[in-house]
Amino acid sequence: MTVEAIKAAEQHWAQRQGGETWSLMLKAGQAVARHARRHWPSAHRVLILAGRGNNGGDGYVAATELLSAGLAVDVLAPAGEPRSGSDAQRAQQRFQQRNGTLVDRFDAQQPWDLIIDAGLGTGHQGVLKAPWPALFEQVRALQVPVLAVDVPSGLDASTGQADGAALPATRTLSFIACKPGLLTGDGPGLVGLLLLDSLGVEADAEPFGHFLDDAPAWPPRPANGHKGRFGQVAVLGGAPGFTGAGLLAARAALAAGAGRVVWHTDGSGVQAALATQPELMTAAPDASAQGTLVLGPGLGLGSAADSLYQRYLNPETQGVLDADGLTWLSQQTQIPVMPHWVLTPHPGEAGRLLGCDSAAIQADRCRAALALAERYQSVVVLKGAGSVVAWNGELRFVHPGTAAMATPGMGDTLAGLIAALMAQGQSPDQAAQTGAWWHAYLAWQLAQHQRVVLATDVIAAIARADQYSG
Numbered sequence: 001m002t003v004e005a006i007k008a009a010e011q012h013w014a015q016r017q018g019g020e021t022w023s024l025m026l027k028a029g030q031a032v033a034r035h036a037r038r039h040w041p042s043a044h045r046v047l048i049l050a051g052r053g054n055n056g057g058d059g060y061v062a063a064t065e066l067l068s069a070g071l072a073v074d075v076l077a078p079a080g081e082p083r084s085g086s087d088a089q090r091a092q093q094r095f096q097q098r099n100g101t102l103v104d105r106f107d108a109q110q111p112w113d114l115i116i117d118a119g120l121g122t123g124h125q126g127v128l129k130a131p132w133p134a135l136f137e138q139v140r141a142l143q144v145p146v147l148a149v150d151v152p153s154g155l156d157a158s159t160g161q162a163d164g165a166a167l168p169a170t171r172t173l174s175f176i177a178c179k180p181g182l183l184t185g186d187g188p189g190l191v192g193l194l195l196l197d198s199l200g201v202e203a204d205a206e207p208f209g210h211f212l213d214d215a216p217a218w219p220p221r222p223a224n225g226h227k228g229r230f231g232q233v234a235v236l237g238g239a240p241g242f243t244g245a246g247l248l249a250a251r252a253a254l255a256a257g258a259g260r261v262v263w264h265t266d267g268s269g270v271q272a273a274l275a276t277q278p279e280l281m282t283a284a285p286d287a288s289a290q291g292t293l294v295l296g297p298g299l300g301l302g303s304a305a306d307s308l309y310q311r312y313l314n315p316e317t318q319g320v321l322d323a324d325g326l327t328w329l330s331q332q333t334q335i336p337v338m339p340h341w342v343l344t345p346h347p348g349e350a351g352r353l354l355g356c357d358s359a360a361i362q363a364d365r366c367r368a369a370l371a372l373a374e375r376y377q378s379v380v381v382l383k384g385a386g387s388v389v390a391w392n393g394e395l396r397f398v399h400p401g402t403a404a405m406a407t408p409g410m411g412d413t414l415a416g417l418i419a420a421l422m423a424q425g426q427s428p429d430q431a432a433q434t435g436a437w438w439h440a441y442l443a444w445q446l447a448q449h450q451r452v453v454l455a456t457d458v459i460a461a462i463a464r465a466d467q468y469s470g
Contacts, residue, residue, distance in 0.1 A: 001177040002208045003122045003158050009176060009203035024199060025054065025087045028175055029061020031197045032149055035173050036062070036114060037069065040145060043113035045072045047103075049135070049153075050092075051119040052079050057088030058149050059118025060095045067100055074103045074110070078119075078131045106138050115139055115146045117167055119153035122179060126163070128154050133165035140167070148172040151179060152190040159364045160185025160386065168192065176201045178211050180397075184365050184386030188400030209366065209388075209395030215441065216434040218465065219257065219424035230259035231423025232291030234283075235416065236308055237323070238298045243269050245298025245323065248409045248455050251277050252416030253294065255462040256435075258423045264289060292318055292423040296325020297412040315339060318422060321378075322415040327352060335375060342379045342418050342432045343372065344411060350382055366395060379428040381418070383411060387436050391429045398433065401440030404447035409455030414439045417462060438465060 001009070014021045036043065048063045050056035060075065060082075067073045075095065082088035096102065119132065128136075132153065139146065146169045151157045154166025157179035172191040174182060176198055181187045183194075221230070233253040238246020243265070250263040254277065262281045263273060273280040283289075285304065293312055299305045301324055309328045313321070318340035321329065326345050329336075330352035347358040350368055353375070354361070361368045361382070369382040369390035379391040385403070389396040417439055421431035442461040446453045 001179070001203060001205065003179055005203065005205045005208065006122070006176050006179070008205060009201055012204065013201045022087050022090060024201070025057050025091060026061055027199045028058040028149075028197075029091065030065055031175070031199065032058060032062035032116065032118075032147070032173060033065035033069070035171070035195070036066065036116065036147055039171065040114050040147075043071070045110070045112050046074070046114045046116060047110070047112045048073065048075045048116040049119045049139075050075050050077045051121070051153075052077070052082050052088065053086075053121060053123065054088055055118050055121030055149055056082060057086070057091040059116060060088065060091035062116060062118070062149070063100055064091070064095045064098050067095070067098055074101050074112075076103050076106060078106075078135050106135055108138055108142060112142070112144055115142075115144050116149065117146055117153050117169060118149040119167070121150050122157040124151075124154065125156050125158075128163040128165050133163075136165050136167040145170040146192075148191065150175050151182060155181055155187055155190050157181040159366075160187040161363060162186035162190060166190055171195065173197060175199055177203060177207070178397075180208060180366050183211055183397040183400065184384075184388050185362060186385070188386045189403070209397055211397045212399070212433060212437050216430075216437050218434065219421060219426055221257065227259035230257055231420070231425070232260040232262065233258045233294060233416070233419045233423050234289035234291050235261065235263045235294040235297075235419075236285070236289055236299060236312070237294060237296055237412070238263070238265055238269055239300040239302075239305070240266065240268060242298030242300070243272055244409060245412045247272055247276065248412040248459070249294045249297050249322075249416035249419075250280050251456075252413040252459050252462060253420040253423075254279055255459050256417045256420035258292075258420035260291070261420075262289070262291075292320075292419045294320050294322070294415050294419045296321055296323045296328070297415055299324045301328055313338060313341070317341075318428065320344060320415045320419045320422075322411055323349075329353065329376075337377045339377050340428055341376075342381060342422070342428050343376060344381045344383060344415055344418070345372070346383045346411065366390075370395060379432045381414070381432050381436050383414070387440060389429070389432045389436055391432075394429070396433050398437040399440040399444065402444045402447040402453070404451060404453045405440070405443035405458070407452060407454050410439075410443075410458070413455045413458055438462070
């Protein structure tokens with residue numbers, strides 16, 4: 001849910017409690033303490049970084065709970081004490097009444113086993129101000145586990161943008177609902193393992209989106225199936241000099257289970273297909289393409305490519321538009337309506353489609369994806385850390401993936417994967433969600449054992465995805 005909707009849910013909850021919010025802070029702080037003891041059972045010395053607002057109040061409550069459990073707890077309030085009369089001040093006073101220790105400086109020589117980040121919550125936006133950047137640099141240098149309360153300090157919970165000095169967490173315990181910024185942009189690189197505690201608050205507002213925390217199902221493959229039942233993918237991509245893009249998309253479509261994959265390519269592509277993937281069929285670049293299309297990877301922007309874009313991009317066809325196809329689309333004065341297409345832009349391509357730069361896209365990835373989906377009446381997968389899928393006002397957050405997959409050809413592979421799922425009967429939005437989730441998840445699994453993940457690694461993993469499940 002959006003940060004604003006979560007605040008409204010808190011206020012509604014408080015109204016039902018006679019306007020009192022203290023018990024909600026108690027619930028949050030107690031949840032933090034439980035989580036700390038459950039996941040770091042051997043931690044004895046704990047440092048809590050407490051801000052001046054409600055996030056800091058949650059930290060003071062957690063400190064009191066941990067102190068009562070026999071742990072050695074220090075609290076550092078680098079920005080000063082909570083505001084007078086606030087729940088956070090009440091939490092601080094309660095901690096001090098239990099003989100809790102407030103330290104006045106960060107001592108890197110202390111043998112802390114765990115640091116709880118209750119500094120800056122969902123209200124933070126923009127650049128971190130002193131004293132936080134210098135403090136977080138000292139914390140990072142210790143290499144001690146960090147538990148973030150609701151959101152890592154320095155991350156914008158609404159957009160996923162983060163200050164470069166933001167404090168990465170080992171785990172983040174978020175409250176009531178996940179915030180968009182935790183799931184996309186800089187968020188996935190900062191939250192560590194993300195967990196959620198609703199605190200018993202039921203939100204009445206419609207959710208902003210849904211986080212796919214379980215693997216979407218692959219299309220069924222019945223026991224009496226044959227290749228004719230699993231659809232056809234036609235790949236129009238891989239012009240001379242960029243042959244690999246078309247080949248990767250075609251190989252991914254095969255690995256994902258399409259019954260037939262036809263790559264429309266020239267003689268050099270035919271030789272590449274025979275050498276690396278003889279199961280592929282080939283056809284001339286201008287031959288009639290049938291089935292679900294992959295249009296654009298390495299296709300270029302010349303006259304031959306232009307005729308293909310104009311020929312196939314219409315409301316009657318279905319497929320995935322990627323790479324050069326998206327650049328071509330951004331140059332059109334008349335906006336085509338493509339209800340059966342999935343667009344897969346990275347931030348630069350998304351910026352060209354919306355007439356802005358990539359920085360503007362990254363400033364609010366969710367709103368950008370929704371705007372693109374509305375503009376073209378299509379499904380949009382906005383790629384990048386924490387890819388998001390948007391269509392018809394709906395938003396899905398998929399597996400956040402890994403920086404190890406920031407390698408050439410990943411987008412081509414995703415395009416072929418999504419097209420194969422569509423060919424096997426999934427709707428464009430289903431295929432986009434399933435493809436984007438598994439693409440990121442499989443790369444993440446591979447990254448547990450290798451520093452860099454290549455597109456061909458992911459293609460091989462797609463075919464044996466069952467062994468990565470769970």
